[in-house]
Amino acid sequence: MNALVRVMPALPGTLRRSSRMVERSVMVYRRTWMIIVSGFFEPLFYLLSIRIGFGALIGEVTVDGSLIDYAEFVAPALMASAAMNGAVYDSTMNIFYKLKHAKLYETVLATPLSPTEVAAGEILWALTRGLLYSIAFLICIVALGMASSGWILLAVPACVLIGFAFAAMGMAVTTYMRGWSDFEFIPAATLPMFLFSATFYPISSYGGWAWAVQISPLYHGAALVRAAALGDASWGIVGHVTYLVVMAGVGLAIAGRRLGTLLRA
Amino acid sequence: MASAIASLAVPDPSHPPVIAARSITKRFGDFEAVRGIDFDVARGECFGFLGPNGAGKSSLMRMVSSVSPVTSGELHIFGMDPATNGPAIRARMGVVPQTDNLDQELTVEENLVIYGRYFDLARSQCRDRARELLDFVKLADRAGSRVEPLSGGMKRRLTIARSLMNRPELLLLDEPTTGLDPQARHVLWERLYQLKEQGVTLVLTTHYMDEAEQLCDRLVVMDHGLIVAGGTPRGLIDEHATREVLELRLAASDRSGVAQHIGDLAVRVEDLPDRVLVYTPDGDEALARLRAAGVHPLGSLVRRSSLEDVFLRLTGRTLTD
Ligand SMILES: Nc1ncnc2c1ncn2[C@@H]1O[C@H](COP(=O)(O)OP(=O)(O)OP(=O)(O)O)[C@@H](O)[C@H]1O
Numbered sequence: 204m205n206a207l208v209r210v211m212p213a214l215p216g217t218l219r220r221s222s223r224m225v226e227r228s229v230m231v232y233r234r235t236w237m238i239i240v241s242g243f244f245e246p247l248f249y250l251l252s253i254r255i256g257f258g259a260l261i262g263e264v265t266v267d268g269s270l271i272d273y274a275e276f277v278a279p280a281l282m283a284s285a286a287m288n289g290a291v292y293d294s295t296m297n298i299f300y301k302l303k304h305a306k307l308y309e310t311v312l313a314t315p316l317s318p319t320e321v322a323a324g325e326i327l328w329a330l331t332r333g334l335l336y337s338i339a340f341l342i343c344i345v346a347l348g349m350a351s352s353g354w355i356l357l358a359v360p361a362c363v364l365i366g367f368a369f370a371a372m373g374m375a376v377t378t379y380m381r382g383w384s385d386f387e388f389i390p391a392a393t394l395p396m397f398l399f400s401a402t403f404y405p406i407s408s409y410g411g412w413a414w415a416v417q418i419s420p421l422y423h424g425a426a427l428v429r430a431a432a433l434g435d436a437s438w439g440i441v442g443h444v445t446y447l448v449v450m451a452g453v454g455l456a457i458a459g460r461r462l463g464t465l466l467r468a
Numbered sequence: 469m470a471s472a473i474a475s476l477a478v479p480d481p482s483h484p485p486v487i488a489a490r491s492i493t494k495r496f497g498d499f500e501a502v503r504g505i506d507f508d509v510a511r512g513e514c515f516g517f518l519g520p521n522g523a524g525k526s527s528l529m530r531m532v533s534s535v536s537p538v539t540s541g542e543l544h545i546f547g548m549d550p551a552t553n554g555p556a557i558r559a560r561m562g563v564v565p566q567t568d569n570l571d572q573e574l575t576v577e578e579n580l581v582i583y584g585r586y587f588d589l590a591r592s593q594c595r596d597r598a599r600e601l602l603d604f605v606k607l608a609d610r611a612g613s614r615v616e617p618l619s620g621g622m623k624r625r626l627t628i629a630r631s632l633m634n635r636p637e638l639l640l641l642d643e644p645t646t647g648l649d650p651q652a653r654h655v656l657w658e659r660l661y662q663l664k665e666q667g668v669t670l671v672l673t674t675h676y677m678d679e680a681e682q683l684c685d686r687l688v689v690m691d692h693g694l695i696v697a698g699g700t701p702r703g704l705i706d707e708h709a710t711r712e713v714l715e716l717r718l719a720a721s722d723r724s725g726v727a728q729h730i731g732d733l734a735v736r737v738e739d740l741p742d743r744v745l746v747y748t749p750d751g752d753e754a755l756a757r758l759r760a761a762g763v764h765p766l767g768s769l770v771r772r773s774s775l776e777d778v779f780l781r782l783t784g785r786t787l788t789d
Pocket residue numbers: 468496499501519520521522523524525526527528566
C-alpha cells in the first residue's frame with residue numbers, strides 16, 4: 204500500500220513517457236497503414252467460414268441449460284483468440300527484433316525513460332493495435348448478424364484486457380529468448396490454448412478435465428468475451444477479469460525488470 | 469601518480485563539478501573493466517579519455533551516461549546519484565555511443581523528432597530543432613531518407629545531431645569522429661568548439677591524439693581499467709616526454725652506438741624495427757653530435773613531441789589484446 208502511495212504522484216509522468224513508445228510506433232506504421240487495414244480481412248474470413256460451414260452443420264449448442272446458435276457461441280471465442288494472437292505477435296517477434304537487432308531500447312534508455320516505462324509503452328502500443336483490431340472484429344460480427352445483444356460492445360474492452368495480459372506475458376517471455384529458434388515454442392503454447400479453451404465447445408464437454416481448461420488464460424478471455432456477447436452477467440466474470448489482470452501485472456513486472464538487467468549491464 | 473590524480477580535482481569549491489567520480493569500478497562477471505577511478509569534470513570544460521582498445525573507456529562512459537550502474541565507488545553527476553536520479557540526470561545530458569544505434573525504422577528527420585519527444589519536448593519544438601540540427605551537421609538534404617542507406621560518416625553525424633536534441637548541458641562523446649573523413653572531422657571539431665563556447669561541458673574518448681590535443685582542456689590516459697596519467701595536453705607532454713624527438717633511419721651497424729654518441733642530450737632512446745627515436749630537449753644539437761661522431765643517418769627528422777609519444781610511452785607499443 205505504501206509503495207502504491209509513493210508511485211501514484213509519479214504515474215502521470217510515467218504514463219506520458221510510456222506513451223512516447225506508442226508515438227514512435229505510430230510514426231513507423233504511418234507509412235505501412237495497409238498492414239493494419241489488412242487486419243480486417245482475417246476476422247471476416249474466420250467468421251464467414253463459421254457462418255457458412257459450422258453454423259449450418261451444427262446449428263445450436265446447449266450452454267448452461269440454454270440453447271444458443273453455434274455461430275454465436277464460437278464468434279466471441281474467435282474474437283478472444285484473435286486478441287491473443289495479435290498481442291503475442293506484437294510482444295514476441297517484434298520486441299525481440301527491437302531488443303536484439305535494432306538496439307532500439309538501448310537508444311531509448313539513454314533518455315529519461317526507464318525500462319519499465321519502455322515495456323509499458325510497447326505493451327500500450329500492442330493494446331492500441333488490439334483495440335483497432337477488436338473493433339474491426341466486432342463490426343464483422345454485427346454485420347454478419349452473429350450478435351444478439353447490445354452488451355457485445357463490452358467485448359471490445361474485454362479483448363483489450365486479453366491483449367494486455369498476453370502482451371505483458373509475451374514480452375516477459377521474450378526477454379528470456381536466446382535466438383529466433385526459441386520462438387518455435389510459442390505456437391506450442393498458443394495453439395493448444397486456441398483449441399482447448401472452451402473455444403469450439405462448452406466447458407461441460409471436457410468432463411473431468413474442466414479444471415485443466417480453466418488454467419488456460421484464453422479460457423478466461425473467451426468466457427469474458429462470450430459473457431459480453433450473450434449479455435450474460437455472472438459472478439464468474441469477476442474471476443475471469445482477476446485472472447487476466449494478475450497475469451498482466453506479473454508479466455509487466457517481469458518484463459520491466461528483465462529489460463533493466465539485459466540493457467543496463 | 470598521486471600528483472597527477474590530485475591535479476584532476478576541480479579546485480574551485482564555489483563551482484561544484486559536473487561529474488565527480490571516486491574509486492568507481494565496473495565488473496562484468498569476474499572481469500573488472502574499470503578498476504577504481506577518480507576524476508572531476510568542471511562545468512564548461514572539455515575532458516578527454518585516451519587509452520588503448522579495451523582500456524575501459526566505453527565502460528566508464530556508459531556509467532557516466534547513467535545507463536550502466538557502477539559496481540562500486542561513488543559517482544555524482546550534476547550533484548546527483550545515477551542510481552536514484554537517473555531520469556533527471558539523463559534529461560540534461562546528450563550521449564553519442566561508440567556504435568551508432570539509430571532507429572532503422574524511421575527516417576533521418578523522424579529519428580531526431582522522436583528523440584526529442586523522449587525528452588518531453590513539444591512536437592513543434594522537436595521539428596524546429598530537428599531542422600536546425602540537420603543543417604548543423606549538413607544532412608538537411610537527407611531529411612526524408614531512411615537511415616540504412618546513409619554512409620557511415622553520415623550516420624555518425626546524425627547520431628551527434630540526435631544527442632543535441634535536448635540541448636544538453638553535458639555531452640558525452642565516445643569516439644565521435646571515428647569513421648569521419650578529414651573534412652567532417654574538422655567540421656565536427658568546430659561544432660564542438662562552438663558548443664563549448666556556449667558553456668556545454670564535453671567529455672570525449674578518442675584514439676586521435678591530434679583531436680585530444682585540439683579539443684581537450686584536460687585529459688587522462690587509461691590502461692587496463694586504471695588512470696595512468698592525467699593533466700593538460702601540454703602538461704602531459706612536458707611531464708612524460710621531452711621537448712623534441714629526433715627520428716633516425718640508420719644502417720644496422722650504426723644503431724647500437726646512438727645513445728653513447730649523443731650523451732646527456734639523449735633522455736631516452738627507443739629502438740624500433742624501422743627507426744630509432746631519440747627523446748631529447750634539442751634535436752638539432754643531438755643530430756650534430758651524432759654526425760660529429762661519424763654516424764651518418766640514412767634519414768633524419770626533428771619534430772616536437774606530441775601526445776602520441778606520451779600515449780605510447782605510458783601504454784606501450786604492443787597490442788594489449
Ligand atoms: N557488457 C560487457 N560484458 C562483458 N565484458 C565487457 C562488456 N563491456 C565491456 N566489456 C569488457 O571490458 C573491457 C573494456 O571494454 P571497453 O569497451 O570499456 O573498452 P574501450 O576502452 O572502450 O575500448 P575501445 O577503444 O576498443 O573502444 C573489455 O575487455 C571488454 O571486453
